[in-house]
Amino acid sequence: MTKTVAGNYFEDFTLGQQIVHATPRTVTQGDVAAYIALYGSRFAINSADTFAMANGLPCAPLDDILTFNFVFGKTVPDVSLNAVANLGYADVQFKARVYPGDTISSTSEIIGLKQNSNGKTGVVYVRSIGVNQDGVEVLNYVRWVMVNKGNIDAPAPETVVPELPVAVAVADLTVPEGLDFSNYDRTLAGSVHGWADYDIGEKIDHVDGITIEEAEHMLATRLYQNTARVHFNQILQADSRFGRRLIYGGHIISLARSISFNGLGNACFVAAINGGAHVAPTFGGDTIFAWSEVLDKAEVPGHDDMGALRIRTVATKDQPCANFPDKGEDGRSDVSVVLDLDYWVLMPR
């Protein structure tokens, strides 16, 4: 009996299947330091215990995208080890903040299956949940991935495509427990612009660019215990379509979030991700830039110290964003675009 886990193929998934993922992870101040070293994140609420406490939190919570990467990483060995592509995200809700010392574990349910017409691959829809050591949900999200069939002759399952919300409803956004922005210090935060200062339709060039080294994305992806082989194994990748190691999509989200600080410095929390696409692959040596657009604004019921902004952040490679590289009239993204992310942030008024 082989002892090696080969990952699931499309035919191995069944509708309603429940998966308990392995490798619970105690997250620590070591992970927080590594995250800052990898991305240079400057959101004060994640950077300083004093700042977090002045805003009602017990100490500095993890950056929400770091939490996302941890929860996501645990799903890879079961869900996407044989994936061709990570196609999309929906209904990504950050339900509780994670603090150093918490232990994260993940479970998933298969909520949709659709074999592709080529008969060689299929799309798997997965709802994954991350919980802390007390069983409190910290993250709940759907993603769908294209997965290879292991046995081409395996019969196609009944097609079930789940209905997914275009965006998370404002009423479903979770305000971090204890959070109170009434003493929020914009000087220490590094941005004078609050929720009231942003207009729907406004575009922001985040200016800064960060070049990615191979060592960096591999360190990051291993930190999240994400095991997808395409990120680590140059011998394997030399024979792939790209000939190179591919960078984990969450690494680009983290970079885009960090780069977005310059223009969205008070976007303290990512409350939800409405949708997102990794438009093009990225590789070592690429330089990531980003720009954002304010899609919507909403008040947060019961919290008149804050508001929600619906943001679309577009990241590019090797292309500064002063001209906001975007989709053309044909609906196709500019060739420089690598990420198109739609999400809600919480910001002091």
Add this chain to the structure above:
Amino acid sequence: MTKTVAGNYFEDFTLGQQIVHATPRTVTQGDVAAYIALYGSRFAINSADTFAMANGLPCAPLDDILTFNFVFGKTVPDVSLNAVANLGYADVQFKARVYPGDTISSTSEIIGLKQNSNGKTGVVYVRSIGVNQDGVEVLNYVRWVMVNKGNIDAPAPETVVPELPVAVAVADLTVPEGLDFSNYDRTLAGSVHGWADYDIGEKIDHVDGITIEEAEHMLATRLYQNTARVHFNQILQADSRFGRRLIYGGHIISLARSISFNGLGNACFVAAINGGAHVAPTFGGDTIFAWSEVLDKAEVPGHDDMGALRIRTVATKDQPCANFPDKGEDGRSDVSVVLDLDYWVLMPR
């Protein structure tokens, strides 16, 4: 008087010499995070406090090979700064687990000396001991290294070659204090295979490969405060036989251990290393693969919840291991082999 430490040469060692190594090191959650980022280790017992506590431990201990690297690193300035090669290990016993907050320090005794017939180098046999802040032994091992003579005319010492065990006896394996596998959760651990499922002679291809970047092995080797110059100094190495920086052997052991998770996911603890050879040097850009063979199985007296497996793990560079690259009939390893390690692991039944 020169203030710079040049390291010991072969003639500087005397039989029975006791060395107290410098640089005690408090190991922290920061080191644990760095280790995961460097190797992607997924052994649940090292990853989650909750998992470790469910198995009777106070919190997640350090990966045993991380402990090895810390204890080893301290010996380098005194033992192997002028080493030509690290020839072998024997009788490597992990005596107590190390937890974040512990402080490790190392001492050594010279237990053997043998000048080589060329008169330019000699072999030094060293028993090194790592202790924690309470003086509890955490690691006790022998290694032998070939060291340059500083003065070719220095007389050869009497040849003393210590008798070393081919393998650590099962009776000498130390079970971590408090460890109780009766509630061990194989789902969370990521492998369904327990001690009873492995057969002597069984071979496992660990499948995964990890490409090493220069930045990674240097970060790792500095983390261990290992000062051997060949790892860091490209100007020095440009004039060497290889023309390149050499990767520290412990980095390869750590990678092999991490890669072995896929097939040995419940090998929670390395109880002992019986022997090991760095068969060939490795360099930045190499991709490491590994396969393992079950050499032996043993019950652990007084612990019917666990068993010991004697494993041989062979790591290769740039060569997947589906065909188990090994020694040929002439006893020489395949050209792809870089590490050949023989060790005992503890695994739930």
Add this chain to the structure above:
Amino acid sequence: MTKTVAGNYFEDFTLGQQIVHATPRTVTQGDVAAYIALYGSRFAINSADTFAMANGLPCAPLDDILTFNFVFGKTVPDVSLNAVANLGYADVQFKARVYPGDTISSTSEIIGLKQNSNGKTGVVYVRSIGVNQDGVEVLNYVRWVMVNKGNIDAPAPETVVPELPVAVAVADLTVPEGLDFSNYDRTLAGSVHGWADYDIGEKIDHVDGITIEEAEHMLATRLYQNTARVHFNQILQADSRFGRRLIYGGHIISLARSISFNGLGNACFVAAINGGAHVAPTFGGDTIFAWSEVLDKAEVPGHDDMGALRIRTVATKDQPCANFPDKGEDGRSDVSVVLDLDYWVLMPR
């Protein structure tokens, strides 16, 4: 209204201007581990809680240069985002030690301004202060930087050049609170040489060299939340004079400090930096070496267990320092020199 911070240009600074810098930072054991991984620092007082406690401290403090990098990093977005060059440091006083768990924040005052004759740039003199969460000063220093004008037509300010001390007076050196070297263990520290063993004029070749990878200096510079674009953005830098990413000067200071251990192993604390110049830029792939000269010795009033050494450390690139590469008769540094740093250390007698 643009939301993106473009940084201050020369004409944006006014004499006496007070700046509260953003992004307070809780420093942790994660940062300490990252620092050791980046530089391989071996000063025992920073490495082991047990060693620090034996010398009267509550636990291992941060390496002083790590503190410097954190305090410095916060000033960059306001002071040097549009800097052409970091020209010098003076009167750098380490006033209190920083321990894991402390939160650092920074403020600055503009103490001098001088437009250059080309009318395109000017020199800004800044006194910056880093404090911990209790408001205790941990660092107080002056630096001056050449900053671009944003508007060439902006009028030149009145020239004010502050008088700065050539060196920090011995009476102004701060001994870490609680420090008592009477139980200092030179064996564990890794150097037998105390203050009494050093002679004024003595030169030390620190022997070791460390090659810098792009990933390493970017990880470091982001760890300090230093946002200067020249370090991260290859697309931007491709059009620069050098065509390459520039390495942050503090990275070189940290490397030089770490390399200086071999010869100055008991230089436990950097009490002050008298002055320093980044003589030439450094780039990924450079190998850093260093040598030091004892400029002066002083007793520390009230502390007969220690003394102060005034050290000059010169770092080179791609040039071993056995011949002490230095300034020529024309006062110009050897082409290999990248750093020339004059500082006071505290050392046990």
